[in-house]
Amino acid sequence: MATYGDGEVDAFLTFLVPEWAESAVPSGAMAEETAEARRMWREKPPVGYGSPAAPPAIAWGVNARGDLLCWVTGERDSGRWPVAVWSRGSLAWHVHGCGMLEYLVRLFRGEFDDMRADDGVRRFVHDSPTKNFIFGGLVMTILSDFLREYATPVMSAAGFKKKGAEYRFTNEAGDSAFLTFSTTRIDPEACVLFATCSFVPEPYWAWLNRRQAEDKFPPTDASGVLAAYSVLPPDAFAHAPASSGLARARWAFSDRNRSDVGTGLAGQLKTEELPRIERLLMRPGLLAEITSSRSPSVRRWGEVQSELVLMADHYTTPQQEMLLAAPDLDDTFRRDYREWVAKRATSGE
Structure with a gap:
């Protein structure tokens, strides 16, 4: 390195x-x-x-x-x-x-x-050709100015709060969505960035922190992601439009096309991403996405485990036990899940 x-x-x-x-x-x-x-x-x-x-x-x-x-x-x-x-x-x-x-x-x-x-x-x-380009955090400054001009007006109007290069919204149920921008330093002629939507449902955050008292839970953040997807740029704004996988998710802009890319990003956020985020902030909508065969999958955990934790407050005990019988679950998870559900039901009374 x-x-x-x-x-x-x-x-x-x-x-x-x-x-x-x-x-x-x-x-x-x-x-x-x-x-x-x-x-x-x-x-x-x-x-x-x-x-x-x-x-x-x-x-x-x-x-x-x-x-x-x-x-x-x-x-x-x-x-x-x-x-x-x-x-x-x-x-x-x-x-x-x-x-x-x-x-x-x-x-x-x-x-x-x-x-x-x-x-x-x-x-x-x-990355060595880009050392002068990124000196003193120049890339972060370029990204910050870009987001302030194009992404922040759209996300703020939808109720998202901005911190650094991340936008967050939490609904009444305590489920959170994050839109996070990050840069990758691979092109000396452009600012190359990723945009990722992450979802942290309240039950999953509680599951991750189940060994702590509820009043000791840390503030919800994007490290507790249960599902996520990359905001894919259209070909005209992609750094490598002919690529696949992670490389296809890279946005890129320079002084030459900054306005076009920014306007395109703002439009995509408003017409495509915010409606999708709204749908996935509803637990049935997120469950449908997690359990679908769509590729690439948004889920970041096992399908059965994700369903059990996400729908812990909605499923009956027989429904939970039917899922817990899945052969790919281990006994430790079954034990921990039953204890957690029982404790959660008690605390909610």
């Missing part, structure tokens, strides 16, 4: 590094993906590993399928950290007994069937 910085290998694998932040709170894609990795570790740790309050995972890469590539930071010597991959397909962790460099070599040789890259020569596009 010190030599090459961040960047990506074609449209298959994106490398993450810490971002410049406006405050002491970590920000950017690396911080966001690490929070997601730790959440999944707590919910479903790798075989042979426990589920500590602070999981030993740091995300360093994301592939085109949305799989998370992480270091397992249990050793004091970072050179001995193995690689763990959270697979969106199997919804499981795979820990590889090798470091990052060896893992990448083996990956591009095609030795990992579950993470096979497309055939062809891999080309790393690194």
